[in-house]
Amino acid sequence: MNNLQDQGISGVPIEIEGVSKIFGPELEKPFRALKEVTLSIKAGEFVSVVGASGCGKSTLMLMVAGLLQATTGRISVDGKPVTKPLTDVGIAFQDHLLLEFRTAMQNVMLHADIRKLPRRQIEERAKDLFAQLRLERAMDKYPKQLSGGMRQRISLIRSLVHDPSVLMMDEPFGALDALTRLQVRMDLEALWMRRRPTVLFITHSVEEAVGLSDRIIVMSPSPGEVVDDIRVELERPRPITLGDAPEFGAYVDRIHHHFERLGVLHGMGKLPQHA
């Protein structure tokens, strides 16, 4: 699929079979968050999931990570059924989940504490990542002393620092400005090409999905189901200026077309009049 594929794939395959999710405790009105989803991700594949807000993307990711129990269906990672939280993964959660009682660096070093990884080495790597993301000065600050985008980048560093074989990222660039976002996107692609982890990437940006993925899963609005599974056949590394290429536009249009058809977009501004 791309010319770096054979350099050694650290990733593992993921199988999702008829997975759905209904929220709601025993005696309350249940809420269907996800219709049945079936999806097969190859080792080292970079798969993006796009879909309207609230369609169940985060829910799906948490189920794959073993953090949430699926209501129906089976999930397996590297051939083993997911019945408990996966541990050899890197996850960037949508709401960052930084521990407010740890400094930025300590948040990243949580891996070393919990997984008993070599501190020195992880710290080295963390420092490189802090530098890469221009966060050197944030290292010893507590989360509440940091800006929104800085917190997001720290969560990103934490998901990457232990070089996991499976990466899951839930809108990891949502709070970043346009250019930092481009930068981080390229950094991520480079990292992926070097180590080839399996990536499950949730994003709101169609451009980002096309810019990064081998495959894009398009989901319908809530309750979500898979409406398209698009293979992106573009050269890697993909240039920043990707937006100008005609094939790129075709992919974007195909996705937008789904959204429009599914009614994500509706009539013109009709905010209520003030009384």
Add this chain to the structure above:
Amino acid sequence: MNNLQDQGISGVPIEIEGVSKIFGPELEKPFRALKEVTLSIKAGEFVSVVGASGCGKSTLMLMVAGLLQATTGRISVDGKPVTKPLTDVGIAFQDHLLLEFRTAMQNVMLHADIRKLPRRQIEERAKDLFAQLRLERAMDKYPKQLSGGMRQRISLIRSLVHDPSVLMMDEPFGALDALTRLQVRMDLEALWMRRRPTVLFITHSVEEAVGLSDRIIVMSPSPGEVVDDIRVELERPRPITLGDAPEFGAYVDRIHHHFERLGVLHGMGKLPQHA
């Protein structure tokens, strides 16, 4: 500036004069978050602020809202110096700040509770906004039962429901998918054109800034200062398909140029190699 200007401006002018911010309590190492910023916003103007993550955008907004004390400088809103929190404002905070112990609707109705506004009327308006943003089913849910994008939209509804004369929004569309985002953007523009509040809009999306603003303030990376103040002379309402217009591209390029010059973007992907 645009053809609806004379329909009655509900907004008030904002003056920012030599405002800077240094964080750090008395005996700790102080941190300069913002260099001196001077800015004058006319009544009913829609002003966006763009700049790299961590440059001080949120800090500036909080100071204008009277929620954070400026280290130097003066801020006045509607001619009155800001010495305490402004109250006739609608604010959408970057981290949403939903009260986890209130349902979505109750979070929005907080205005009615605190400002003693007519409940019936506010609730009507809130319901319209919930419908507009496709959140009818979320109304009675608690924040932790909602998706990231849903939480953000509720915070948005809360900032709008009482029809304030000053609107401040800190990356209000960050967690929304591309199309919901377009939708909400158009809704916001329509609302603004009808009531003409003064808007201070912080965004990471240059396209969004151009699509919505009368003026765009470009800030340098941390510690931020104003590096450009761009008047956007485009017709309103601006079409969804704005991106295709050549003037639009010119504005975007001008802003990107600043960022590149200021080094927001740096070399190609150099994430550290795994040892």
Add this chain to the structure above:
Amino acid sequence: MDSNAPATAVVQDDVAPRRRNQTRYLIGQFLWNMIPPMTFVAIVGLWAVSVKVFEVPSYLLPAPDAVFRLLIAEAPMLWANTKVTLLEILLGFGLTILLAIPLGLVIALSPLAKQVLYPPAMLLQLVPKIAMAPLFLVWFGFGIESKVILTLLMTFFPLLIASISGFQILDTRLLYLTRSMGANTWQTFRYLRVPAALPVIFSGIKTSATIAATAAIVAEFVGANEGLGYVLLRGTSTMNMELTFAVLVILTVIGLAINYAVELTEWALAPWQRKSK
């Protein structure tokens, strides 16, 4: 919790099992709810058996059945005294709730108030009030006042500390929200601080509630002609251990009832927390 346990490792409050058999589910629920009473029965059973087997004399530990018989036989007298003690508890503990929570708020909010009020409040707490009880009697008289005051003083501080901590725990950024709406102190209190502090305050109320019964009893030890403390001491001073234990049982039941009432109130006041219970 164990990383080898398969099913339980998944975060529990998100599990939504499909219930194929409603009846079986209800039976399960019933058995689950029977655990506390069964534990209780087990404890009493153990007590009864050991008294029998080791022939424990009644002045050391009376048999539960003897205590139970006395509870029945003396029910009218016990009930009359229970009412007296209950009133003292409710007044003293009620005052605590009315005073400690607002004071906790003031101390949490105002560094000056903390600097001025906290040290004397703590001083008052640190003074062993049980030792002071006889003095209270002399100062405030033999009537219900001295009991209410002692109950107040003994239950006050745990709730005060919990309230301070509850009100301080608030994510200060949330204040941005209410301030920008022009909330006054009272509104910030009502709409933001109280609900945010609720879990911690309720933990303080529970602590205080468990102390309340003890406090009223101690006050009655020191000087009373009625009330459970009076009955209890009469039991001990006449070697009537059955009576003493009967009072202990009643006090425990009162404590349980108060605790249950507090939990019910919490459940009603904090709907957003229900599921995590």
Add this chain to the structure above:
Amino acid sequence: MDSNAPATAVVQDDVAPRRRNQTRYLIGQFLWNMIPPMTFVAIVGLWAVSVKVFEVPSYLLPAPDAVFRLLIAEAPMLWANTKVTLLEILLGFGLTILLAIPLGLVIALSPLAKQVLYPPAMLLQLVPKIAMAPLFLVWFGFGIESKVILTLLMTFFPLLIASISGFQILDTRLLYLTRSMGANTWQTFRYLRVPAALPVIFSGIKTSATIAATAAIVAEFVGANEGLGYVLLRGTSTMNMELTFAVLVILTVIGLAINYAVELTEWALAPWQRKSK
């Protein structure tokens, strides 16, 4: 807080005033820190004056200077007894910390444990231990054991309740984080639950700490030949109010010292909270 107050309305912990005059600042700090001792002096002054003015007899309320003179005169005897009581407090309260926090965790984590352990624990709390104390003595003997056990029992529950509430307050989503790192129970405890629960647990420790001194005293009432409780009882039984109050003063000082130690520990353990204090 008042919406009319100009400067204070701005969220305070973000204020960064430029200090033009370091000396004036330090003087201000000094005056600020003098408030608690001044409050204390004011209270003692009021006490002294009212005893004088209203000619309160010493058997009702001794004059503070008489108490102070006794403190000096009897210092060696008081100190010897203080050491005894301190040991009991430290042992009993230390056991409470060692036992209540882990039990709180278990109860907070496991619904089964809560269902089984919480009711008997609460029962034990609700039984007025002061009334049971004489029995403890007969059961456990006259040594330090009975005092330590009583102190443990009286301080245990407030900390248990606070721990349960502290561990439950955790945003459950944070568990996603540690679970996905393969954290075991102990690691989740150490790296997530404990730091997150710290503020609430410390509020429980403070509550327990203030009860600890009282508890040890009560335990000594129950039977001791030394210790402050014994001295206090001797004071009351000989109508020597100066002695009684001297002991109360010492106990208050002990309480203050423990409280200060707890606050210091909290400050050291929770650096991320320091500014909000």
Add this chain to the structure above:
Amino acid sequence: GTAAADTPVTFQLNWYAGGANAGFAAALVEGYYKDAGLDVTIVQGNGSGNTAQMVASGQAHLAYADAVTVSQLIARGAPMKVVSTIYQSNPSEVEALKATGITSVKELEGKRVGVPAGSSQATMLPLFFEANEIDESTLSLVNMPPSSMVPALLQGSVDAILGSVDDYQIQATSQGAELDRFTFAEHGVPTVSTSIFASDRFIAENPEVLEKFIAASLKGWSFALDNPEKAVADLKATFPDMDEKLAAQQLAAIPELFCSGGAEFMGKATDAHWARTQDLMSQVGLLPEGADPTEYYTNDFLPADSELRPCE
């Protein structure tokens, strides 16, 4: 007299109602108070110390408590006086189980003795040892709460206790224990004990009421000693919660206290007895040295000797 004309009087006891208060209940139920024009309410108490303090602070005016405890407060300036001494001698005694085999006071040496913590009796124990030439250092005194005393004795946790004729002794025997008893009265420490006392204000304002109350109370006691069964019934009628069996035993145990210590009349302690008490108490610091015992009491409100019941 008619009920409407009766003077209301509240009488504060030192402890829960029991045989030790039989005389007052008899005076009430047999109508002696009423005949004197008094409408008396008897209120139970929580210890002599408490009762004394209540009178000292004005919470009560007429009460019943240990004379030494009352005198201690008087010595500290409390405005009150003992007006009639019922127990002419200390009810304290050292008690051991017969099975322990302590047959003489001297044999207490080397033994463990339980002491009710915080009681004024405990502070008098050194006098007892001194009077009986017991080396205190060989003993181990174990302070304990009053309610642990009897169980501890029965359990064998201690060899003996500092008990009392009218209380612990009854508790122990009611559990079937047989005791060897060494009373303070017979072993060198005869001090005035439980007495009627009143605040100075009450004495000044109601001298006649006081006289009538004392006379009627002594009449009640006389009745109780002669008709113990009826007196216990009177007690039960006044205090329905009371344990009749224990009360009967208590009443049976106390007559010896009424006339010990060289008393001539019931209810009236001699000046010499008071002087001896002051002397003994000042030795252990319970009363100030060199104080005038007449500070503590007055016999001015007692009936004439001719109307008092003489001691045999």
